[in-house]
Amino acid sequence: MATNSNQDGFTYEFELPILKVEKQIKKLAEQSSSDQEGLSERIEQLEHERDRLLEDIFSNLTAYQRVRLARHPQRPHPLDYVRSIFTDFIELRGDRRFGDDSAVVTGLGRLDHHKALIIAQYKGRETNEKMDANFGMPQPEGYRKALAKMKLAEKFNLPVLCLIDTPGAAPSVEAEERGQAMAIAENIYTMTGLRTPIIIVVTGEGCSGGALGIGVGDRFAMLENAYYCVISPEGCAAILWKDGKKAPEAAQALKLTARDMLENGVIDHIIPEPLGGAHRDPQATTRALERYLSDTLDELCAIPVDRLLEQRYQHYRQIGVYRIAEPEQPTEPLSAAEGATAPSRTPDPPA
Amino acid sequence: MLRAGRKKKDMPSGLFVKCGGCGEMVYWKSAEQLLQICPECGYHFRINAWERIGLHTDEGSFEEVDAQLTSCDPLNFVANKAYSDALESDREKTGLNEAIVCGTCRIEGRPAAFAAMDFRFRGASMGSAVGEKFVRLVELAMEQELPLVTIAASGGARMQESALSLMQMAKTCAALHRLSGRGLPYISVLTHPTTGGVTASWASVGDVILAEPGALIGFAGRRVIEQTINHELPPDFQTAEFLLDHGFLDMIVKRGEIKSTLARLIDYLS
Structure with missing residues (x-):
């Protein structure tokens, strides 16, 4: 599985060959003051070698390797992006009902000429932060906080930006006592009709109702190595394969990568990451995300809200693949067979 | 007890x-x-969708819609067995095409749009076909200006359709949001068991929410929570009574009284 080395922090086994070469480069670079013959040539060779390895390894990632990249301990968190992208950020806390959940951070921020409400899931970096944020698994208070702030945004015509990174909503006694399902349901329901633009970006993990609870909107993007799924691959493997170790198989079967989501019409955009994943160049990833948010804000804020809501409804209305069974003769599935991005509708929707 | x-x-x-x-x-x-x-x-x-229809709607009044709408296997999902085979065997076993039966009916004389989930079909999980049938029924309710009554039972979002199943939570709620905008009432009845993505979407956004006594209703699976906290949960955890105590249900109604309760509620809300 994963290894820890003191020099390079956290590393997955499929990243190791690259780190090995990078270590050699670093070592040689340190010697370069002695200006030995051929040293810079050797470094250049190694850099080529590294780039080749990056290309080899990261253009052929399995679904589960992407899941692990999405969980990489060094991967930038939504809040890292928020800090870099937005100016004059003011955090607004509390759900005005029960408490304040640090697994969901909400606040106001500026990007270019736009003012926006930002909702960002948070996993924590240090151990105490992780404990506070329940490892990024929101309690009902987190969803209710998001809801309260979304209503604020609606009232003052602020677009809503949701950055998703969660292994799922908290499965706990307290969460059930305080209505986890009802909190998520109310958010989904409200977001389908919230009268202000909503942009959703999955930056890491987008698991289950825990993601959807702040995940309904007008535009839906994923970072290249993020994943989005109805259940964690481990959970799916435990249930359908009766073996949690089959998570790689489950990840494959669940079609959970950004590419899969674009193909099945669930998302409309993939934000590229640097080769090797967002953690290898957080600045480049931040710039790509910033550009996406800025462009999409420009686009959505120009659309009258009634039209926006109609488009939002029609987008969700048409998601799904099904068929009409004939009692005697079997029919062809009404699926997006030609590789179209939009999922199918039946040819005869109700009038 | x-x-x-x-x-x-x-x-x-x-x-x-x-x-x-x-x-x-x-x-x-x-x-x-x-x-x-x-x-x-x-x-x-636990009773099936047609038994529900028999108990909660007027005899002979139920007219099914979209009976032929059924799941396909958009992801070609294969785990221990193929999803398409599991669907086929459930169709044969139950005579149903999907885990939800939808239609129009009368409830003690009052016209209504009515849906009941059937646990025998893929554990009444919600995939694309369940979501589509649900939304079509909501659209029908809007067209004909009918109150909507749903009888929930579900293992949650259907894993074999992955994100497409998850999206049905948004799709069904979007339709209900429109129904609400038309001022039409939606009464949700929760039965044993209602869990996961169905509890976290349409089942929990009723204008009035009822449940049968003793029904298991929750988000996370009991075993998942037990593994997380590392000890056994009390037997009443996630029951209808537990939810009523915590303020998430309007009332618990015995099976035999659901029909008359629905009729009285429809009179108030129409």
Whole structure:
């Protein structure tokens, strides 16, 4: 599985060959003051070698390797992006009902000429932060906080930006006592009709109702190595394969990568990451995300809200693949067979 | 005391049946057999969609819609067995095309749009076809200006359709949001068991939410929570009574009184 080395922090086994070469480069670079013959040539060779390895390894990632990249301990968190992208950020806390959940951070921020409400899931970096944020698994208070702030945004015509990174909503006694399902349901329901633009970006993990609870909107993007799924691959493997170790198989079967989501019409955009994943160049990833948010804000804020809501409804209305069974003769599935991005509708929707 | 049935117990077929609540071998008297409630402890046996329709709608009034709408296997999902095979065997076993039966009906004379989930079909999980049937029914309710009544039971979002299933949570809620905008009432009845993505979407956004006694209702699976906290949960955890205590239900209604309760509520809300 994963290894820890003191020099390079956290590393997955499929990243190791690259780190090995990078270590050699670093070592040689340190010697370069002695200006030995051929040293810079050797470094250049190694850099080529590294780039080749990056290309080899990261253009052929399995679904589960992407899941692990999405969980990489060094991967930038939504809040890292928020800090870099937005100016004059003011955090607004509390759900005005029960408490304040640090697994969901909400606040106001500026990007270019736009003012926006930002909702960002948070996993924590240090151990105490992780404990506070329940490892990024929101309690009902987190969803209710998001809801309260979304209503604020609606009232003052602020677009809503949701950055998703969660292994799922908290499965706990307290969460059930305080209505986890009802909190998520109310958010989904409200977001389908919230009268202000909503942009959703999955930056890491987008698991289950825990993601959807702040995940309904007008535009839906994923970072290249993020994943989005109805259940964690481990959970799916435990249930359908009766073996949690089959998570790689489950990840494959669940079609959970950004590419899969674009193909099945669930998302409309993939934000590229640097080769090797967002953690290898957080600045480049931040710039790509910033550009996406800025462009999409420009686009959505120009659309009258009634039209926006109609488009939002029609987008969700048409998601799904099904068929009409004939009692005697079997029919062809009404699926997006030609590789179209939009999922199918039946040819005869109700009038 | 009523308890949620933890045992996998399908509908009883013989005259003597082992109760999923008290564990007694119970002898069905005719009234209880009709309602499938244990005469000893009041345990509500799980019943199927057509039995629901028979119990909660006026005789002969139910007209099914979209009966032929059914799931396909958009992801070619294969785990221990192929999803497409599982669908086919459930179709054969139940005579249903999908885990939800939708239609129009009368409830003590009042016209309504009505849907009931059927646990025998893929554990009444929600995939694309369930979502589409649900939304079509909501659209029908809007066209004909009918109140909407749904009887939920579900294992949650259907894993084999992955994100497409997850999206049905948004799709169904979007339609209900429109229904609400038209001022049409939506009454949601939760039955044993209602969990996961169905509890976290359409089942929980009713104008009025009812539940049957002892029904298991929750988000996370009981075993998942037990593994997380590392000890056993009390037997009443996630029951209808637990939810009522915590403020998430309007009322608990015995199976035999659901129909009259629906009729009275429709009168108030229409």
